[in-house]
Amino acid sequence: MKTLSLHELSPFVRLCGEFQLPPGFRRDPYFIYEHEFIYVISGEAHYQIGKIVHRLAVGDLLLVPPGVLTASWNDSKLPLRFLAVHFDFHFHGNYQNLPPRSSRRITSELARVHQPPPTTPRLLLPRKVNVADEPGVKLLLERIIGEVAHKPPGHELAAKACLLELLVFLQRRDFRKQPSPKQSHQAVELATRFLESHYSRPLRLKDIATAARLSPIYLERLFKHATGRSPMAYLSQLRVGRAKHLLGRTDMTVKEVAGAVGFEAASYFTRVFQKLEGVSPMRYRRMTRGLEGVELAVSLTRSPKTGGGPHFTIPTRRS
Structure with a gap:
């Protein structure tokens, strides 16, 4: 996978809109050629990316990568309403000559062979994060959708600018909430005590981060700096x-x-x-x-x- 420098980063929106999945909806495994942001407005659903299942609820923002088998289903009693933005970090052509993206017989090999050369920037982006307390995220996604739908003059630049602003927000999110050195020491102690008290239970990084009152990404960075090892x-x-x-x-x-x-x-x-x-x-x-x-x-x-x-x-x- 090619890694883009930040100087080469030029996101291109391919498809976007507001969508709804009815209760009981289930989509067979598929893959996409581009990246996709999914933001949940209401309802719940499950997205399986590769072997990992993500439960989505109101305010969750999910980043779906290209070329990875993905399945989705809604087993709740309410419809799922969500915003979706499909994009490339760098434009690399059209997809007209590529096979359909959804098939019951689709395989990881097919996905890998037919997808365009994937690119990823030097950014630390979460796979899933809840941004219900950050209304600006939803507004950015809605503005992208509006620009693409109505196509006013300069809509391509406006959509690109909004997407860049969203990437900056996600990159800075953990750093805005960095604790002081004293709070950092206390957070590592909280995580350590939690692990020593709950080691016999099934634990995820998210559980440890919740106990330490930090985001998973920042806790892992902080814990490794303090102990030389990751929490897991x-x-x-x-x-x-x-x-x-x-x-x-x-x-x-x-x-x-x-x-x-x-x-x-x-x-x-x-x-x-x-x-x-x-x-x-x-x-x-x-x-x-x-x-x-x-x-x-x-x-x-x-x-x-x-x-x-x-x-x-x-x-x-x-x-």
Whole structure:
């Protein structure tokens, strides 16, 4: 994928309007050749982008990428009303000779082969964000739709300007809400305490950010700067640390240990444990149970040979 510099950024609106999906609506997997902003005016719906499902509610703004299989459905009792703006970050031709964008037999391979060369700017844009408290976002989208629909003189420039203003807003949104250094320290502490108290539950970055009273994007940046790890990496290490205690001190099965520390699948737990500790959970248990009277020292440094996770140093017995 080509990366545009900000000097090359020149968004081009292809299609836009206000739309409505009735209750029970379901659209089969499809893909688009351009990017798309979706803003929910009323109602609810689900959008699946790739393997990730996003639940949309009033005030949510979703950015749908090109060339990724997407499905949508409305299983609520109310219709979904939304604004949609399809655009390119840089104009790269028309799409008349390309195949239809919706098909029951569509595949990721087809999407990749037939889409125009995608471009993305050097911007940090959220996939989904709620902007219900930012009425200016809806006004910008409505103005784009109005310019394209009525085509007054200079409407292309006006639509481009509105889209650029929206991109600037999304780029600056987290920075406008940056806490002070003291508040940043408190936010990291809140996130850490939340993880230590709730590690056994299914957690998403959004849950941790809510506890820290920050946006997910800014929390991840702040947490990594303070600890050297992302919140989710810290969570994995915390869970593995608790799992080591259970493996060494209880007779719980590996599956039971995995569930107790927050892993939904034992196989995934085993992969994470192996990556961080250098051995499988079962081997760790055998090693700890087989060293009666000998302390098992665990090095927190990376293996000098493999560059992998922490490794074990087993002291020799004294004769």
